[in-house]
Amino acid sequence: MAITIEIDHAKTRAKAAAAAGQPVVPQAVKGPIRRIKWGVVLLALSIYYVTPFIRWDRGPHAPDQAVLLDFANGRLYAFFVEIWPQDLYVVTGLLVLASTILILTNALAGRLWCGFACPQTVWTDLFLLVERLVEGDRRQRLKNVGAPLTTKRAIRIVAKHAAWLLISLATGGTLIFYFTDAPRLQRDFASADVSANALTWMLVFAGTTYGLAGFAREQVCTFMCPWPRLQGAIWDPEAYTVNYRDYRGERRTSAKKATEMRLQGKPAGGCVDCGQCVAVCPIGIDIREGPNFACINCGLCVDACDGVMAKLGRPRGLIDYESWSNIERGRRREAPVNRLVRPKTIGLTAACVVLAGAITLALATKTAASLSVQHDRDPVAVSLSDGSLRNAYTIKLLNKSLSPHSYTLSVTGIDAKMAIIGNETLTPIEVAPDASESLRVTLTATDPGQGDIVFTARDETGATVLSAKDKFVER
Template sequence: MAITIEIDHARTRRMAQGEGQSQGKTQVRSPVRSSGSSRSPRQAGGPVVPQGVKGPIRRLKWLILVLTLGVYYVTPFIRWNRGPNAPDQAVLLDFAHGKLYLGPAEIWPQDLYLITAAMLLATFILVLVNALAGRLWCGFACPQTVWTDLFLLVERLVEGDRRQRLKNIGAPLTTKRVAQIATKHALWMLIALGTGGTLIFYFTDAPDLVRDVVHGEMSATALTWMLVFAGTTYGLAGFAREQVCTFMCPWPRLQGAIWDPEAFTVNYRDYRGERRMSAKKAAEARAQGEPAGDCVDCGACVAVCPIGIDIRQGPNFACINCGLCVDACDGVMAKLDRPRGLIDYESWRNIERGRVGEPRVSRLVRPKTIGLALACLALAGIIAVSFVTTTTAVLSVQHDRDPMAVRLSDGSVRNAYTVKLLNKSSAVQSFRLAIGGVDAALAIVGHAQASVIEVEPDGSETLRVTLTMQEPADADVTFEALDASGHVVLSARDRFVNR
């Protein structure tokens, strides 16, 4: 049995009762009513105009919106004392010095593997969430969803509810209408400028940049990037909206490829809702012993959808799993004194079980989710250990290649190396260089053999080093950097060659 996920949400189709099995395929669609019309928030060729809704899921989305925006706008102003000669901004991407500051951690270009591991961990977490509840990230915490919700809130406050906004589309311009449009776009631009400006704060010291903005001393580069980011926010959240989630973002396509029928996604219990008819007709049908569904075809679930789809037609790759249709449907069911959950977070397997009268089964904990969770924990542990064991200095050695060895007149053999000491801390570090593994004379060009080598904060020192062996032999050699007390703090291995 193959499963087909509907991908065309730009128009609404009628499907006859029982349609869904043809040519050996089971269509993942709900039987659609035999009468009535869909009330789509998308006007013909126009934008999606979603209706506001109240309910527990909407309140949760408002809470997440406040938290995520709070974190985004406040984080650049959080301070972190790293000592002298180091920036005190908790999160800072310092392009000038090639470093990323994350609280106590300082990530250099040499630590790129840590960023790669963190991105891999985020991917595993995203796949795990998908296996549990589909596009939950998209519906609640994705920046596109958060800022679109914020822009829609401004639009509702300025222009009115959905019905009024639909009337405004294509209506003649009046003084009131012009004032509404100007006010809405002015507020959108202020939000966009605040968003773009805040993003710049992550790349430079936030209080200093605010001071420059207030005094009109902002650099042309910073101003350009702020306007670029502001324009991106204004365009994507104000106009593109659901088009980003459906066509521009690659995740819906990946979601379709890894769709899990056991995941708790937003679904319509068609076995309970069909046939659709008004509450009055349903009461009459039931009185006569005829079947009648709980769905009254009010279209509330469609009207509140920010993407413009009808979840009653079955799983759709464009659905962001925001659950607003759940709130809308539950509100209608409560008014009709019918049980909630006609549209709900439910696995597709349980929808199929419900159709044949089998009890529902929750399989959130299964081999797939256990494996993904263990992989996330293992990768998180590796990253944590790597951060803890990361040193504030690095010693690297490169053997000269041409020639690799020089035979001296007394019969001894000399090898030359380039030794680099990198200081990743914000304080001066002092080292003495020594070798182990071979009986050879160490010479540092320009330095006495036992001299102390000082490396400036966030700096490096490159040394030209030679090793001379009286009784030459091929052997491994270990270069060691000693601290003031004589302990080995850094080491690197290379090879002494006798040819």
């Protein structure tokens, strides 16, 4: 079975609209999917704007911001989780897990993330809401395209862009709150005592929001985002994406003509060719032309079509979340089959569970200290006058906790004399809170033999034992 995902008509529409100076102007629509989308928008914006102000007690000398990307000190805080540069594997695991969940979502329902929760979609919905409230719905805004500029319209344009800029500044300001103490920076903004660095980044993020959500909009989803380009490789005919049931809708004609044709015994489809599905599409595509890589699966065309069908007293679902395989089954007059649970989705779900379990285990077993050792490379070994051999190492003790610790260093796996440069008596090594100590250590042996050795650091309580493996080499 060969499937072709149409991309040419999306590009043609975009180029034609740009040539005519007409951006995609989606019409407002009401319905259950639109209500879900508004709920997601409200939830996403609430999380984004509120999270930097949530407090989390980590004890003295530690930041109390629940989510903080403290790049200056090399820390990432997320409630009870603290990530150091040495814990980069945890961040990598989270990114792999997020990618796997995205692929699983695609296998179940296509670009559902794009249509509901992607930041580009959320902020574009917010900007479109402002545009409708200020300039009117689609019909009025299309009338304004190319129309003479009147005083009333100029005031509305200024008001719209002023609202957009305020939202953009709030968005940019909130984003930098994630990188420093939010309440303190907010007070700095209020007193006009903010640093040039913070102000610059706020303006950069605000300008990005203003440009992408206010002007680029569907161009981001169609041309700038790499995710649509992957659809040809991972598009799944069993996924429940927005599709047009052409076996019900074709041949398209008006409601009046359809009734006449049926009375004459001629076939007539349920689609009245009203164009509402195209008018409400934020990307500007016609879903009736078949699967399209630009479709973000937002489902607004489903609400629009169902609304028209309800007014005509016809069954809903002419456009619906349906698998392409079921569309083809409908053409053959076969019953639809739900195949959401299949080897692909089972495998992806299992991968998500395994990744989530591994990350949870890594976080649960992550210690508040670490020990690393590096063998000197030049020279790797030194022959002494008495015939013994000496190897030198650089040992680093890292204390991630908020209290100082003392560690006693020892070595096993070799019969050798250990010396710590600057600490000849081998007294416990003090490591300050949230700090590290580097040591120069030598091992001197008369008849060592080449093999593995293990350095061990035990804290003063004996509760924490750190170890690191290396080698003792003869030449």
